[in-house]
Amino acid sequence: MTTPYPFEDTEAFARGLDAEDPLRAFRDEFLFPKGPDGKPVVYLAGNSLGLQPRNAGRYIQEELEDWARLGVEGHHEGRHPWLHYHELVTEQAARLVGAKPLEVVVMNTLTVNLHLMMVSFYRPTKQRFKILMEGGAFPSDQYAVASQVRFHGYDVREAVLELKPRAGEETLRTEDILGMIDRHGHEVALVLLGSVNYLTGQAFDIPAITKAAHAKGCMVGFDLAHGAGNLKVSLHDDGPDFAVWCSYKYLNGGPGNLGGVFVHERHAHEKDLPRFEGWWGHDKKTRFQMGPTFEPLPGAEGWQLSNPPIFQLAALRASLELFDKATMAALRAKSERLTGYLEFLLDRLPPGFVSITTPRDVKQRGAQLSLRFKGEPQGMLKRLADAGIVCDFRKPDIIRAAPAPLYCNFTDVYRFVRTLEGHARD
Structure with missing residues (x-):
């Protein structure tokens, strides 16, 4: 399916989308786990457990x-x-x-x-x-x-x-x-x-x-x-x-x-x-x-x-x-573009490495893309975790990646796919 957005496969383009994102400030309202390098992870598992809002501890x-x-x-x-x-x-x-x-x-x-x-x-x-x-x-x-x-x-x-x-x-x-x-x-x-x-x-x-x-x-x-x-x-x-x-x-x-x-x-x-x-x-x-x-x-x-x-x-x-504050209308608009960018980048990986089992029609999906990889999926999940990227696995062979628009950004998606690319060419 042809994307309605003029995407580019560069980090500069992803950062440019983040800079113009009207919802970008909401990312700072959440606490991110740290990866092996001590830096915040790319968190694509909000469809399993969302991140902690900064105010949650204060309200409790x-x-x-x-x-x-x-x-x-x-x-x-x-x-x-x-x-x-x-x-x-x-x-x-x-x-x-x-x-x-x-x-x-x-x-x-x-x-x-x-x-x-x-x-x-x-x-x-x-x-x-x-x-x-x-x-x-x-x-x-x-x-x-x-x-x-x-x-x-x-x-x-x-x-x-x-x-x-x-x-x-x-x-x-x-x-x-x-x-x-x-x-x-x-x-x-x-x-x-x-x-x-x-x-x-x-x-x-x-x-x-x-x-x-x-x-x-x-x-x-x-x-x-x-x-x-x-x-x-x-x-x-x-x-x-x-x-x-x-x-x-x-x-x-x-x-x-x-x-x-x-x-x-x-x-x-x-x-x-x-x-x-x-x-x-x-x-x-x-x-x-x-x-x-x-x-x-x-x-x-x-x-x-x-x-x-x-x-x-x-x-x-x-x-x-x-x-x-964000409104579901604005979050959904960002989500369609953010998940569309993920789809665009995944489609540019080497043929046969990954297939998307989620519908291509944006009206038939939310933030999640379900992915089937060539090879053993749980090994791929471990390699992603070692790179500071959090997704999740569901049997029999699906890795789910969900860029939640309230705290995920386009650079997260770009980093995820670049990490996959490194393993696709191994």
Whole structure:
């Protein structure tokens, strides 16, 4: 595919792009690990674990100090009272995924949230009991789906429909996804896809899939683990019933940090919708009356179970403030150019040395390019690490490189490919 940008294969050109980058200052807001030479690494693993924002430590320390100073009164009298702390990130998270604040809550972790959503939105019947998902979805999603199917008494082999690429192809075609929905939608209770596949890096067409599935009477959910903070999405307008995501990848919340949930506004006041209940989802006006009957908050907050961990929220808040300043529109524009430059440079390496399994169409990918190398991939990963370049490996033979636009630059990409070139000619 011909790049829309007039790229050049020189370090001077890469540095020139960095100099004119309107988002370049955000790089200084993050802490980079040091490589073997003591210098900051080229960090291309933000699709696995994002870097630490400089303010994360300070924000956590503030809450530690308030805990020491105030004890339980920190819930009401701290600099950022804990009782409402999760609300500090609600509007930021909503802007991040193109939703209304009513539709979003930050809570739990991704797979916990996925189970909670399936309790409400996977309601199988004798005629409509199947779940349509991509083959090769992240294993945790596969386990969650299989366990939900078994919980309802169905056979996984019959109830789970998996989308597979055509013979000889690496990724799914949108027309094949829509075709499967058209043929089997009458027996599908839930369409559940990742917005971006973790292995191939393929991004799916959320509005087209949602429209087709709803036309067949299916519920629709998306796992945005690799989409939130990576793609510019519009969940409210696109209309899926729910979405879930984590915050430790592109969102830089820290290892194991909280996840996010989107529940579309049309479900905001459905009090009778089946759900697992917990006291933090109870109406705030009467929560501390400790009554015996659950009264759900309207919107996504009504799915909360417990009061949230404040230190994790503090770390996430430090990152979401940066996303809010940068804006997803500007980050996505940079990402398309940055990943396009990576693609351009990789294509200039010796033929047969590396192949890109991620779609070439920028509308079907985010920051990640999945790479298959000639030879043993884990050895290549080690050689890259020795050169101060961090990527990651996924079985069977894929090295994933993701230049996250909030802190990666064009010189990083140039240095990565020059290092590969040295090994291509060995």
